[in-house]
Amino acid sequence: MKNVLITGGAGFIGSHLVRHWVKKYPDTRVVNLDKLTYAGNLENLKDVENAPNYVFEKGDIVDEKRVAELFEKYRFDGVIHLAAESHVDRSISNPMEFIRTNIVGTVTLLNAARAAWKDNFDGKLFYHVSTDEVYGSLGKDGFFSETTRYDPRSPYSASKASSDHLVRAYFHTYGLPVVISNCSNNYGGYQFPEKLIPLVINNIRNHKPLPIYGKGENVRDWLFVEDHVSAIDLIFHKGRKGETYNVGGHNEKQNIFLVKLLCSIVDRKLGRPEGEAEKLITYVQDRAGHDLRYAIDSSKLVNELGWKPSVTFEQGMELTVDWYLNHEEWLRNVTSGDYQKYYEKQYKINA
Numbered sequence: 001m002k003n004v005l006i007t008g009g010a011g012f013i014g015s016h017l018v019r020h021w022v023k024k025y026p027d028t029r030v031v032n033l034d035k036l037t038y039a040g041n042l043e044n045l046k047d048v049e050n051a052p053n054y055v056f057e058k059g060d061i062v063d064e065k066r067v068a069e070l071f072e073k074y075r076f077d078g079v080i081h082l083a084a085e086s087h088v089d090r091s092i093s094n095p096m097e098f099i100r101t102n103i104v105g106t107v108t109l110l111n112a113a114r115a116a117w118k119d120n121f122d123g124k125l126f127y128h129v130s131t132d133e134v135y136g137s138l139g140k141d142g143f144f145s146e147t148t149r150y151d152p153r154s155p156y157s158a159s160k161a162s163s164d165h166l167v168r169a170y171f172h173t174y175g176l177p178v179v180i181s182n183c184s185n186n187y188g189g190y191q192f193p194e195k196l197i198p199l200v201i202n203n204i205r206n207h208k209p210l211p212i213y214g215k216g217e218n219v220r221d222w223l224f225v226e227d228h229v230s231a232i233d234l235i236f237h238k239g240r241k242g243e244t245y246n247v248g249g250h251n252e253k254q255n256i257f258l259v260k261l262l263c264s265i266v267d268r269k270l271g272r273p274e275g276e277a278e279k280l281i282t283y284v285q286d287r288a289g290h291d292l293r294y295a296i297d298s299s300k301l302v303n304e305l306g307w308k309p310s311v312t313f314e315q316g317m318e319l320t321v322d323w324y325l326n327h328e329e330w331l332r333n334v335t336s337g338d339y340q341k342y343y344e345k346q347y348k349i350n351a
């Protein structure tokens with residue numbers, strides 16, 4: 001049996017990836033290492049928690065001893081590293097946690113992989129999951145390609161950029177077999193509702209203000225989370241060592257367009273009068289250093305590995321709204337407690 005370590009498997013993308021791997025590869029033991037921060041939730045994995053090829057290990061990727069112990073116990077053939085602090089707004093108010101987890105945590109894993117694999121790297125792979133935000137902000141035109149110069153502009157993206165550089169350094173210096181992917185904004189079920197799409201759906205349902213930063217003109221390139229997972233699977237098995245692959249679905253939308261679309265879908269699905277949700281739109285203070293536009297050129301992944309997304313943006317949005325409307329209890333559970341305090345501090349509006 002092969003052993004694969006997935007870090008951050010209780011989070012949004014990680015839980016989709018764990019579910020996919022456990023079901024698709026019954027001969028691989030999937031070990032999910034997660035610290036269960038506010039963003040990690042084992043409820044996301046209820047449907048696979050008893051699968052014979054799934055194991056959960058609670059732990060912090062910065063904890064050298066714990067990480068070494070797991071490499072010793074499971075003799076991993078591969079690592080897919082997703083654990084991170086992932087929310088830009090939180091990185092603005094508390095950068096240090098991002099440095100700790102995203103940079104120090106990544107190096108801790110790289111060191112553990114090197115030590116465990118003893119420089120015999122046959123059949124081994126360290127896959128680092130990263131973001132398009134490392135490339136900075138685009139103007140009205142152009143796309144991020146794999147050769148775009150790094151220009152991170154938030155503590156979050158700077159910490160992810162550092163981790164990418166370190167992963168590449170371990171490839172060049174020690175020959176550690178690595179691969180990196182940089183993906184655009186994901187959406188789908190199980191996303192923590194601090195992020196725009198679940199936050200807006202949840203607020204519409206509860207008749208709460210929909211906070212739009214600045215003028216709502218910023219553009220993000222949206223990808224359905226299961227299509228990110230299919231890209232990771234493909235890159236893990238077919239990607240060339242030492243290479244980077246950009247992942248994105250060519251779905252660039254201004255925030256205000258996206259929020260209005262969500263308003264109309266949710267109104268329709270809840271049987272509310274058309275236009276009701278839009279009245280909740282509230283323009284609030286802009287995010288500091290708010291990147292204007294992201295857009296991914298994923299032609300390398302498409303042409304070299306044959307990847308293609310499975311759903312259109314419109315289909316993905318319908319599926320996503322359905323998911324949140326059908327998972328009221330999940331939303332209630334994750335938004336209770338500490339989230340309320342975060343929300344009031346972040347938005348300083350009638351929470």
Ligand code: NAD
Nearest residue numbers: 008010011012013035036037039040060061083084086186
């Ligand atoms: P998330 O915040 O939903 O989940 C992160 C997970 O990591 C949580 O389960 C959390 O408990 C765990 N974690 C955090 N710190 C940890 C630590 N020190 N040790 C162990 N576990 C820890 O994040 P996500 O949106 O699923 O993103 C996953 C990865 O994908 C991140 O590396 C992120 O940078 C990258 N990414 C995200 C997106 C996106 O749109 N969400 C896009 C591109 C890349």
Ligand code: DAU
Nearest residue numbers: 086087088131132133184185194195196211212213218255
């Ligand atoms: O591009 C990939 C990145 O996408 C990932 O690396 C990050 O982990 C992920 O969080 C996401 O970052 P963004 O900052 O783009 O996502 P967020 O959902 O926070 O914001 C999307 C856009 O919506 C952004 O332009 C800010 C804006 N926004 C966000 C929130 C939370 C609002 O206008 N109001 C809000 O309340």
